[in-house]
Each structure stands twice: as structure tokens, then as C-alpha cells.
Amino acid sequence: MRGQARKESLSDSRDLDGSYDQLTGNPPRPTKKALKQRFLKLLPCCGPQALPSVSENSVEDEFELSTVCHRPEGLEQLQEQTKFTRKELQVLYRGFKNECPSGIVNEENFKQIYSQFFPQGDSSTYATFLFNAFDTNHDGSVSFEDFVAGLSVILRGTIDDRLNWAFNLYDLNKDGCITKEEMLDIMKSIYDMMGKYTYPALREEAPREHVENFFQKMDRNKDGVVTIEEFIESCQKDENIMRSMQLFDDVI
């Protein structure tokens, strides 16, 4: 009690410089503006033009943002657009709406949800990449349609579709080819998810080596970038990758 209260009251000399309102403890409101407007209102010559500037600071704008609510298209349309059955869509939507009652996910929310699956590491970078991959129209939020569209490709698409989607995820700037830097970013984000406590201990060069490995495998013409054709071709030749792609068949 002693230390903190005293610090507040004695060492706070802000009241002396007028930047601290004694009564409310807040910085003083823009009183000049309010006074001026009140004064203007008194003057008979000033009509209602004075008023609109007041409403600029109104709270309505804030309210608008917080009550934005996005409703997805109807179930039938989604059924047509995606390859999920009706029941699957219902289950997906219930889960989606549970975590995001407003109907859309923004990046922060997305990262926070994804981080709950990886308690040991830092999954925020990978989550950002995922978010950008799901957010196909790049408007900063993932709606249920985006969400379900992405899932439909991954879980119900053909292997080529899935590979395409993965390529899209890796291609950070969406220019049609994966450079070593992009791959390094992705690799680092994956390794970040492991966290600190791993065996064997993570070394600094591990992601880079992994990237070298990857490029060795994928980059056919050794031009330093991997294009979509090279990617799909190399993946189709790799049995492990092919087999792991089939893992997604019965996720839901």
C-alpha cells in the first residue's frame, strides 16, 4: 500500500504541468474545441454547420466495427462450391462460429487459435502464412466461405489440387515461383513451432540445410526457384509425399 500509492500521488508532478486532469486522472479533453463549438452554437450566425464536426468524434464509428457480423451464404451454395456434405458443413460451421462469433477471423484471432495446438513452440509465423493462404481475396479477414473453400481443397481435393494449394502457401508473394528466401521463411516458421525443447537441440543452420535439401530435390533446372510445374512433378515422383497427401482423406 505504501509504495505504490505514494508513488502515484507524490512523484506525479504532471498535475503541475497541466497534462493531467486532477479530477478524472485523464489527460484533459480537447476543451478548446468543445468550448469553441459551444461558443459558436451560441452565435446566431452559425447554423448547423458547426455540428457535423462534433459528430466526427462520435462513438458510432467504433460501434460499427465491433458489431460487424458476417453471415455465410446459404448451405446449398456452399454445398455446391465445396465438396463437403451438408452434415460436414454443419459441423464445420458450428466449430467456426464457436471461436469466432462475429463470423470472420482476423489475423490475431487466427494466430491465437492456431497457437493452442502447439503449446511448446511459436506458431505465429506459420499461422500468418496460413492466414494469407486462406484469405484468397486478401481483405485481411477469413470468412467462413474462405475457410471452407480452403479446407475443401485440402481435405477433399485431388492430390494435384492439394499440391497446388501447398505451392500457393509457400509462394509468399504469389508470383508463381518459390525462391530460396521464401522457402527459408516457411522453413523457419515450421521449425519455430517446435519450440526450444527438442531433441536434438535445434541448431541455427537446420532450416537452411533443410531448404537446401528441398531445392536439391525440387529444383530441376537448378535456376534457384521452384515453379509450380517443377514442384508438382517432383512431388509426384516422391512416394513419401504422395502417401502423406493421402493422410488428409479422412481428417473429417
Next chain:
Amino acid sequence: MAAGVAAWLPFARAAAIGWMPVANCPMPLAPADKNKRQDELIILNVSGRRFQTWRTTLERYPDTLLGSTEKEFFFNEDTKEYFFDRDPEVFRCVLNFYRTGKLHYPRYECISAYDDELAFYGILPEIIGDCCYEEYKDRKRENAERLMDDNDSENNQESLPSLSFRQTMWRAFENPHTSTLALVFYYVTGFFIAVSVITNVVETVPCGTVPGNKELPCGERYAVAFFCLDTACVMIFTVEYLLRLFAAPSRYRFIRSVMSIIDVVAIMPYYIGLVMTDNEDVSGAFVTLRVFRVFRIFKFSRHSQGLRILGYTLKSCASELGFLLFSLTMAIIIFATVMFYAEKGSSASKFTSIPASFWYTIVTMTTLGYGDMVPKTIAGKIFGSICSLSGVLVIALPVPVIVSNFSRIYHQNQRADKRRAQKKARLARIRVAKTGSSNAYLHSKRNGLLNEALEMTGSPEDEHMTKTTSLIESQHHHLLHCLEKTTNHEFIDEQMFEQNCMESSMQNYPSTRSPSLSSHQGLTTSCCSRRSKKTTHLPNSNLPATRLRSMQELSTIHIQGSEQPSLTTSRSSLNLKADDGLRPNCKGSQITTAIISIPTPPALTPEGESRPPPCSPGPTTNIPPIGSNIVKVSAL
């Protein structure tokens, strides 16, 4: 992993598509959804009020009543619903816990009823959300105190022979109401304290004159009587002090306590007076010592609860009082200076110096106005009046502010202290939850192989091991396993990591790829030997050790590079059978998956937990005897 996001697990698993193309090793198989049935609505009838929810919602927490098969005991065949004869209000909170993952505590609910309900549904109260946790803890503490009081009053009526004589005495001293003797002692000491104080006071009253025109104080007139009284009081106090000292459970702490110091200070002057002779030099000091006798009045604080509270209040309000004193001092100094310089000119001024003016300022500001010092010059009078006017403000204003401040800060501080104390606990809980979920994964990894081995033997009876993790958990663990495979590193817990760090720093673990396997081997085996001692929670402790060992071996080999298949033969420490050649995964295309057993000819495909082709698929008993022959050939 919070159950609230369990619904997003399919998404998280789908997101793993980003790892697949970059992974160099095959992924583990996904856990099969053995009893895949459509999600259905369950009706829960709680004392007539019907709640409905999805079955999967309840199954998020498989170790509670509603999430496990225990609820089948409450299934009513006729109405096809689960009937619970419990409080529907609390059930609302319980069901919301399943839905949102957060357990709330409603304020209107009685704490013991709530606890009972939680215990019935198998939910630990520790998972109450942060929003309601404070309230819950407060109520719980109050309840505990109430129970303690009840217990105490019960116990008071019984005799407790188990307390030693010393403990009984201490209890008698601290709670005089426990026994009659203690009460008598309490009142006697109180009486003697009063007598002693009154004696000190009356000693100085002049009573009667002696022929010689000198008025004597009573103390000198009836010196003997007063001396006897004093002696008696001091004897009682000394005895009391010694008894308390004897009975105190912690003598050192008792000696340091305030009351004990007061006791000592109260009786010391007498003994010092006895010891000292009537020496002129020290009589002055002796007189001073007698002043300390007045401290006996503080002994009353043992007898008065109010005094104790006041003392504590002053102690805790010290900073505010200090501030008051400080501002007063400031004002006094200012006005004294001003008055001194204002009155400097006048003749025969009493304001001889600034400290001399302090007296005037204090008397004026507190509106006492004795009049022994008054300003004579006009300037002095002006400033004098300003001084008295401001005195009212300076004195009168801070006091209520301080009082209310004190009250507010005191309560705030209590809350802040509570919150600070709980913050640690809160952070600890978050950390525990996090480590809990990662530990769950590590734990299940160790269990996982046992499960698969059991599965391989085809024993249906050992499903109890598999049942301990729900489908959601196993899917989550599969996800983490895929991540491990992608990066070729394993999750371990903190202690292991630190161990490894220490070992590696001791052995100068080469940071770059080292061609020599032996150092790796040495590292891993030394690691493993220690690890195998720790992981003993499975019936067969060999399993996790060897499994981990092989995992490390394999992962280290893999990091070494995939071009050295000859390494397999040199790993004698694994008791590797020559036939079951371990082929580095990257090359082996026939090798299907890690850990999961595939019913293919064992010679070709090393299986997790493999042994010589299953001779007799007896259940668990078959595994232990294999001992050192276990070929931990989990193909990566």
C-alpha cells in the same frame, strides 16, 4: 489444448499440408476413428430440466463423468435420456464448461453446494476460469474459516489430552476463554496493570504537606507503600513474562514480538533501579527510566482488541501520516521564516530566531493561540493572520482526505495483494496447463508404442491402454508427431533438454555434421541410460528407453545424411539383428510408416516394437521378457 478449439482440430490437421512437401520422412499414420458414428444429440435430464448437446461436446473431457462411460449408469432406457437427480442451476455451469472450455462460478451459488456438484461431475475446481477464480477462492476461504471456527468450538468442549502442558499453557495465554484458570489469570494481570498505571500516576500527586512548607508528592510521603505496590506489580509481570516465554512455541519469535518488548521495557526500570544505588550522577538517568514505566499501559493491548486494531491501523497508515507531517513541517517552516523576518525590526520581539518562531507558527496554525508570542509589527500581524487562516486549511483538509484515503488504499491494497498473490498462482496454472498438454503428448508418445505393440499382437483385451486418450487427443498427438517428422526433431520436456545441453557442452558436441557416429552413440547412450531410469511408469521400462534410443539414433543418423547405409551394421549397442537391417528411411521405399505396425513380412519391413516375428501373440506378458533383445527398429 483448450477443448473450445477442439472443433478446429480438423483445420489444424489440414493446415499440416504445408509440412508435407518439405518433409523428408514419411508421416505417421493417422489414428483411426474406430467408432466413427455421426454426431448425435444427447438429452440430459437434470431434475426435470432438459439439456441437449452433441455427444462430441461431452467427449472433449473424457475424464469427467459426462465425458466418460460413467454416464451410462444414468441412462434411462424408457425415455432414452440421461437422468441426473441434481441441481439444474449448477448443471448449467457444468455444461457450459464443456461447451466453452471455461468453468464459471456464479456468485449467487453457495460454495459448498457448488463444490459438491463439481465433485459429482468429476470436475476439478482448479480449472475455474480466471474471471471467477478470485471470487471462488474468497468464498472458499471464508467457508474454511467458518468450518474451522465450528471445529474449534466443538473441540473446545472436548478435552484434548494430546496437547502437552506447554501447549495448553500457551493456548491459555492466547485465548483466555479456554479455561477458567486462564480467565482468572487474564483478569488478575489486567488488574495489576491498572494498579501499576494508577500507582505511577498517583505517585506524583502532591498530598498533604510536611511541616517545612514543602508539598510532597505522595510517592515520597508513602514511599514504602508505593514501593511495595510497585514490587508486587513487577513480580506479577515478571512471572507472567517468564511463563509466556516458557510456553511460547517459538521462543525466538516470541522474544522478537512487540508485546514481549513492551513487557521487558515495562519491568526493566524496576530492576535497574534495584541494582543501581542512589547515585547522584545516574539519578537523572534513573528518573528517565521511570518514564518507561508508563509503557505498562501498552500491556493493555493484550486485553483489548480495539487497541491492537488501532496500533495496526497506525502502522499501516504510516505513510499518510508521514505525508501530513511533512506538509505541516513545510508550512511551519515557511511561516516561521516569514514571521521571523517580519518581526525582526520590532524591539523586544519574542521572535528571536526562526526555530523560536516555530512555536508561534504551530500554536497559531492549530488555532490554539496561547498568546505568549504575538507579532507587533503590521507586517507581522498580516502574515500572522494569513498563517492562522491557512492553518485551518492545512490541518483540517488533509485529515479527512487521509482518513478516506487510508480506507480506500487499505482495501485496494488488500485487493492488490490478493491479486498479486493470485497472479503468481494464475501464471503457474497457465504454465502448468501448457506443460500439461505438451507433457500429455510426450507421455502418449511413450505410451503409443506400447499400444501399437499390443495392437500388433492382436490382443483385444488391452484396449484399456488405448482408451485413455480420446480420439481428439490422439489426433492432436498425431499432428504433433507429423511436425516432428517434418523437422526431424523431437519434442522433449525441459529437464531432458537441459540435461542434453549439459551433456553436449561437456562432450563438445560438434555443431556441424560429424562423420563419426561413435560420438553420437556415446551421447545418445549416455543420454538414454539416464532416461531409462526415469521412464518407469510403464510396466516394461525397457520399451520407452529403447524406443527413445532408437529414435535418437535414427534421427541422428538421418541428420548425418542418407548416404551411409553401412552405419546400420555398426550399431551394436542396439543389439540390432543383422537381418532386420535398418535402412535409413529416405532410401527405403518399402518402408511404410514409423511406429505403426503393418502386417507385412517382418523381414522386409521393420516394425516399431518389432521382435522376432510374433511367435505367440500373448498379451502384455509377452513383452517384458524380451528384454535386451528388443530390436527397436522404428523406421523413420
